[in-house]
Amino acid sequence: MAKPNKNPLWQTTNKERKSYYVYFCGQNMIYTLVTSFLTAALLFQGLDVTKAAGITLVIKIWDAVNDAIFGAIFDKVRFKNGKKFIPWLKISLFAIPLSTVLLFSMPKDGSEAFKLAWYAITYMLWDTAYTLCDVPIYGMVTAMTERVDERTALQSYKSIWGGLGSGISTVxxxxxxxxxxxxxxxxxxxxxxxxxxxxxxPICKYGVERCGGEVDESFTVRKMFKYLFSNKNLLLYYFGYFFNSSLNIMNALNLFVSFYLFNNSMFSMVVMVLSALPMLVFAALVPKFVAKYDKMKIYLTCAVLQVALSIVMWLIGYSNMILFIVLCVLRAIPQGIMGVMVFMFTPDCAEYGKFKTGIEAKGITFAIQTFMVKLTGAVSSALSLFLLGVIGWKDVSQAENFEQLKELGITQTPETLEGLWFIFIMVPAIGVALGAICWMLYRLSDHDVQLMTEANNGKITREEAIAQMKNPKEFLKVK
Structure with a gap:
């Protein structure tokens, strides 16, 4: 028998919520391995950084096509059991891990052409498999409950578990x-x-789809673009997300920064462990913050703090290890809060899109999210490789890991190390700053989203929702 909910108005069970949370632990173990360690793996394979960066970006052409196709298919397909999300999660359960292993199992003794082909094919397979899970698992929250406060709690705690998965993978x-x-x-x-x-x-076994069982509207390309460009909040948020995530090359360079600037690749793990406690504490407080303050105001405040601390960190330099650790721990607080909140805005935009256009397009909305996650991950990896070439990075392919790299004594020039420090700290800070500029234009309050959700689910009329909104002007103009 399911345990009673602490909040009697919530629709999900305790087991269901826990299953949802731990899914993100596994998903982020995979995602972190690819986004944070693939660059190092490619460098140890001796691939030309420019060619590898080019392949990464070219694959995104397929990614754009496959995400758009899957988003449209996802909104149309109905399985025999009547489920919309869980069948896709079952399909991806083995597809993602298998494609990940293939991606990292490139033969060391192959020719450069063979290695580049291996990378291109396996990365494309991984990218496609990841789409099969990312759109459904994020869309699943809209089927689990129609309550905005419950969705916020689900997204907050799943982000903590996702962070745990990232930490496990990193360690x-x-x-x-x-x-x-x-x-x-x-x-x-x-x-x-x-x-x-x-x-x-677990979510494949215990997940329940109880909301939004209606058949989505059939999509044409024209309707798809009409929906996308009518959902201004979705576009604004993900424009900002693009800059923020694409320029975040810290994870891709972390091990080499630790090895060359702090003399041990394990140093990055020390910083991560020390930063984990304040990050987790403040991440756990996000539901309380969101209940009291507007989500976007919290998000923007954290962005400003993150940029300010990064500038101080770069100016001080890497010679003072203790001060660097202190600044990293402080910066982990706004980073942790933003990490929990990063995908809270997508369900809001989905409800806004349906309320404004009348189109049920959760598949397209979450496909955009998946596409942006993968696009920015690829751009980040490609950018890190490209910038390493710009600063004069020396080939390290004689080694297969950092143990061998240490034994061989492969060094980088002082100019390269200074360049490494700049791109490691300041390029991500520039990305956060550009993202914040876009987010300042975002206009969607939690109060109005709750009203839109109730209207979308037929609990109140559209007119009743508009009458109670804090910002109803946009909808008063829509016929």
């Missing part, structure tokens, strides 16, 4: 390829894949 990869162990990234990917399968399974 596993850092230790196993670092000095003292020296395993290959292929072994690391297998370990992470097994953990991902175990944590992604």
């Amino acid at each position: 596993i990869a850092t230790i196993l390829v670092g000095e003292g162990v020296g395993l290959s990234y292929s072994i690391v990917s297998i370990v992470v894949a097994i953990g991902a399968i175990a944590t992604m399974f």
